[in-house]
Amino acid sequence: MRVWYNRTFSSVYAAIRLIREADTAGRFTIIHSNANRHTAAARLAHEFHGEPTGLEPAAYVDWCLEFCRKQRIDIFVPGREATTLAAHHARFLEAGTRVLSAATPQKLQLIHDKAGFYAETHLPQAPVAEFRRFEDLAGFDAAWTELRPRHTKLCIKPSRGIYGIGFAIVDEERSAAALLLGGVEYHIGYQDLRRGLGELGEFRTMLLMEYLEGSEYSVDCVGDQGRLVAAVARRKLAQAGSGQLIDMRPEIIEATTKLAADYGLNGIFNVQFREAAGKPRLLEINPRMSGGIGMACAAGPNLPWIALKGFADGFDMVAVPEVADGMRVAEIAEAVELP
Missing domain, CATH: 3.30.1490.20 (ATP-grasp fold, A domain)
Structure with a gap:
């Protein structure tokens, strides 16, 4: 099965690494594209392709559609122009490609507009500031x-x-x-x-x-059309160099479950909270992988693998490991040769 991750944030490097580690049967061929041929993710993908620059959104959608046809893409996980591409699932399906979008175009537009998102969101477990x-x-x-x-x-x-x-x-x-x-x-x-x-x-x-003075939480998640399949909550520690703590705080998981249902969230997404007076408050939903996805996965669930395999085969075919609550995690810089 051929899976394409187009140009996106640097977290795609960790995602491709985690998928390839879990895919012991070698079922998925991972394709990555980027306008920068020296991107680190090109080292890990089975195939790498260049992307055009300067295209308007509509023209970029057309380019993506032609790329899927030529490269026989089975699953497309968009980063660049993800909101625009979410409106064109039917066109891609006609070409034999399923697009994994985090939500509908309307919900994605609302999530990206914090003023509208805050006004629309009712979350008693973690109200917005x-x-x-x-x-x-x-x-x-x-x-x-x-x-x-x-x-x-x-x-x-x-x-x-x-x-x-x-x-x-x-x-x-x-x-x-x-x-x-x-x-x-x-x-x-x-x-x-x-x-x-x-x-x-x-x-x-x-x-x-x-301004919310308390601890910040980052929750990396996998959703299935509004159902929360997996979540790993990380609490960012104040002391520099002390890493982050996996903290599966019940009210934060409950709030994340409600957000997933309210916004029909799908695939990988991230939710940010911050405390005020000891109570969690919602900051935002990121309808994409977070930069700390690798730290979350160190606590058990391989979230990129769960999202991809669940989308490909159905989530009843995916085992979700228990989260190592209380584990301390950190990321360490590693020097690599770029292509």
Whole structure:
């Protein structure tokens, strides 16, 4: 069976490694494509192909469809343009290819828009942080006036974004220069922020939110059309170099189960939580593999293998190992030769 992972995040390297380790019968031929021929994942895939650059989404879908025809792809697991491709399952099926998407196009669009996602999500086990959206300085000032009396610390982040780009804790005491010279990351001075927002005029939708002070949890999951098949929860530890702790906290697993059902989640996805006053709060759903997928799998379940084999054969054919709750895990950098 020929399985294609197109251009995506660097976590695909760990996914391909884990699948090949589990596939002792050699049933799956893993194909990977990327515009960068030196990508590390090219070392592990059975076949590697280049990808075009500069294509608009519709043109990229057409290219993917032709690639599936030419390469006789049985299963396509998209990373690049995953939301767009989720709307074209029927076209690929006509070519003999099944597409593994994390959710419907409508649900994926909502998940990627945090303002809409927060407004739509009802999760008593881990409610979202209180937030307000803004697109200009007046909107920011109104949101600040409303939220600041209720919360000791606020933060900002874009409604659409990845990797925490654009996130900052708003510091009311120090300037941008003081923060820079003090080596304080992910903070911005309140007055500097207001001045900058005023200079920009209007901008993309941003969120002003209560800042959650507690521990962060990352839950790597496999879903089957809304049913949670497997989950591994990692708690990020405050002390540098101490790794992460596998912590199958019941209310977090319960909240993740509800999210999977509410959003019809499928294949591999990741959910982020953070504590406030000892209670977990929802941060986001990532409808893809997380960067820490390898650490999660060290605790038992081989999530990329479970997702692929379950999609190929049905999840009743897949054994899900017990999670080693309480295990401490870490990732260690390894030097490799690139193709």
